[in-house]
Amino acid sequence: MSSVSVRQIRKSFAGLTVLDSVDMEIAPGEFVVILGPSGCGKSTLLNVIAGLDERDAGQIFIDGIDVSDLEPSQRGLAMVFQSYALFPAMTVRRNLSFGMEIAGRPKTTIAEKVAWVAKLLQIEALLDRRPSQLSGGQRQRVAIGRALVRSSSICLFDEPLSNLDAKLRAETRVELKQLHETLRSTMIYVTHDQTEAMTMADRVAVMHKGKVEQFAHPQSIYEKPASLFVAGFVGSPAMNFLQGRLDHAGRFQVGDIGIDTSGYGFEDSSRERDVVLGIRSEDVSVVDQGTPESIPATLAFTELLGADALSWFQCLGKRFSVRLGVNEARAMQPTVGLCFNMAKASFFSAASEQRI
Amino acid sequence: MSYVVSSRNATFGSRAARIGMYAFLVASAIFFLLPLLLVVINSLKPMEEIRQGNLLALPINPNFDAWVAAWQSACSGLDCGGVRPGLWNSIKITVPAVVISTLTGALNGYALAQWKSKHANLIMLLVTVGLFIPYQAMLYPTVKILSTVGMFRSYVGIVFVHVVYGLPYTTLLFRNFYIGVPDEISRAARMEGATFLRTFWSIILPISTNVLVVVGILQFTGIWNDYLLGLIFAGNDSMPMTVQLTNIVNNSRGAAFPNVNMAAALITAIPTLLVYFLSGRYFVRGIAAGAVKG
Incomplete structure (x- = not known):
């Protein structure tokens, strides 16, 4: 040793x-x-x-x-x-x-x-x-x-x-x-x-x-x-990313949707800046379209992996992966809303690419 | 090693092609072997048969008298001792020169393959240039250098010249072989605490058998058959066989003995033939190993 x-x-x-x-x-x-x-x-x-x-x-x-x-x-x-x-x-x-x-x-x-x-x-x-x-x-x-x-x-x-x-x-x-x-x-x-x-x-x-x-x-x-x-680099499928902006109240603004980030533990409290939200496929949940604080998405295709399934969505021009149960994935509607588990999310500064 | 061509489905056309191929090969073999055959036939003839002038006739009373004469009593100038003393000189020159130039070339080649920098490429370029400069261009300076250090026309001198002139060649061949040996082997040896020389001796040389044989044969043939350097750099008591052979053939005193000349030529050629026969298998393998890696 x-x-x-x-x-x-x-x-x-x-x-x-x-x-x-x-x-x-x-x-x-x-x-x-x-x-x-x-x-x-x-x-x-x-x-x-x-x-x-x-x-x-x-x-x-x-x-x-x-x-x-x-x-x-x-x-x-x-x-x-x-x-x-x-x-x-x-x-x-x-x-x-x-x-x-x-x-x-x-x-x-x-x-x-x-x-x-x-x-x-x-x-x-x-x-x-x-x-x-x-x-x-x-x-x-x-x-x-x-x-x-x-x-x-x-x-x-x-x-x-x-x-x-x-x-x-x-x-x-x-x-x-x-x-x-x-x-x-x-x-x-x-x-x-x-x-x-x-x-x-x-x-x-x-x-x-x-x-x-x-x-x-x-x-x-x-x-x-x-x-x-x-x-x-770490994790498969790769983490989902969404570009947006933190407003003065600490809400994550993407397009005209604002998402509450109070569940996230910021290491750095400065507001009013461009950020990237990162979220793993297992920390995304599927809700009905139009649910408050959800992002509209359309289903592209589903991969059945045996134990669970990966559904791929088209969401604000980006591809999003969501890990679901096999039955849930099979019953998927073509248009849905996506909600994020803020406690498990990651925010990065768009400028420095470091975690905030 | 061998290419097996199925003959079961051979059509007429492919059979004709095969016959044509064999005819060509046989013709080529005859073309290359005929001069050798003539030399052998005539070396076995006594002088009376030679004087009849028919070069192609088979000997009526074949015997080895001419061979014996060539070996021990043919005259070159005033010296009538055959090619026998030359054989021993040739062995004394060739063996150390081959061993030293091959092993030193291997060490050089390994060092150059390991040393990855611009300087190494420059040195490699210089070595290659050394390979392409004809001997004739270097003769005079070499004579000057050797006579300055007192090695001109001596046994040590001729061995030294053969080693130096052989080095660009052997270095290049070994370097190209070692470039194909994975770097990690040398690195692993270094991790185990082996020095450069220890790595070369214990790990690299044992995997170089094929290329050692090829380079060894090429050097052996080159040095054994050399005439020019032997004539210039060997001392009077260390003349190689080739020089002695020419002296016998060109002997202006007394009558000419073509049968003895041919026998002497054959005796001179025997060692190189033997080397090829004994190691031909390695030779082909080594050349193939260099051509297609792995």
Whole structure:
């Protein structure tokens, strides 16, 4: 267990800013997921923490010690790569023991460690095979084994599940989470898959254009996104947005309809400005058209998802998704009104795109 | 490896096409093999049969006398020891020159494939330029440099020249191979604490067998068959076989012995033929591996 502290890390490639002053404090034993679309800088951040990529400015601290100028192997961390990066000409056993051989550990220790990790990951039967003789899932386990075998206090994962099929991915996700419960090492996990982020993380860092937009518990990222980007990126279907204006009395004005916002806890009480209302599909209810404080909408189509249904409406020129019971969705009228649960809504400043 | 063409449904037209193809292949094979066949036939003839002047006639009394003479008693100038001393010189020059230029090229190529910057591209460009400048243009400066450091016309000198002239070629081939090796493998090795050289030796070289064989063969053939550099840079006691062969063939003293000349030429060619026969499989595989990745 070790803490990791990322301070003011900057990096640019050929004039393009990849990391724009990133700060992150990771507690010992925490499982942190760095989530973001491709090109947001998440893998670069991981590589800078690992020491594989140079930073332009800033520092990395591990357990309070500045490791910014140390070689990767001196930082006491292990890493699982997206393509697994097993050493092709070596058996699984040598893949696992290579790092310890270089470190000059005694043969008996190496053998014990390899046996321990092989048992933990159930790869004992594969030890004398070569990577080319393994399936994707098996290679994945060996790659994880190679990271765990030296009992590093910090483990880095660079999209480790993205090359597996959906079923295996779901299984490995659960196993990794259990592994973390058992080993309690600090884990930093990069992914673009929000399901992985939501299910595995103690905290999620959502990155966008080289910046950490929000670093919080997965549930608060879902319920209280800190910015318009986080709101749109996390959650499926994406959050519904409605542009409007807060008037002096604190009512949300959209067209000629005014909606009471007293149920919403504003963090910032300034009024009279342009805002964006964000609302998840499960926080919208369907009422008769003309009901006060409801927005008129026409039904476009309905997706039946088995357990529930998603109805898509055309509403003030925008597409709105509403999560409903299957029977309710089947009996839907073509023209209705939509009401929002203000306690669960999010308001963003139209100018800064930040939560207010 | 092999393309199986179903013959069950072969129509007349496709059968005719196949016959045509085989006829062409056989004709080409004859065209390329005929000179070799002539050399073999005539090296087995005694001088009386040669003097009859019919190059294509099969030997009446085939024997290896000419081969024995070529091996140990043919004369070049005043020296009548056959090509035997040259064979040993050629081995002494070729083996270290091939090993050094191949391994150094591999190391260079790996470094250049790893080093991703504008400077690396510039160096790669210079290496490629080095590849295209003909030897003749570099001969004089090389002679000057080597004689300044006292390596001109010496054994070390000729090996050095072969290594240096081979490096652009081997570097380029290895670099192009290593560009296709995923970067994450080297990064993983670095995470495990392996140094650059350790990564190269323990992880990268073991996956390079095919390209090592291809480059090794190309270098071996090139250096073994070299005449120009051997003639200029090798010392009198380290002349390679090719130079000795020319001396025997061009010997102006005494009578000409075409059968001995042909036998000497064949002996000189045997090592390269052997290398191809023994490693042809790797050779084809290595070339294919370079052509289509994965």
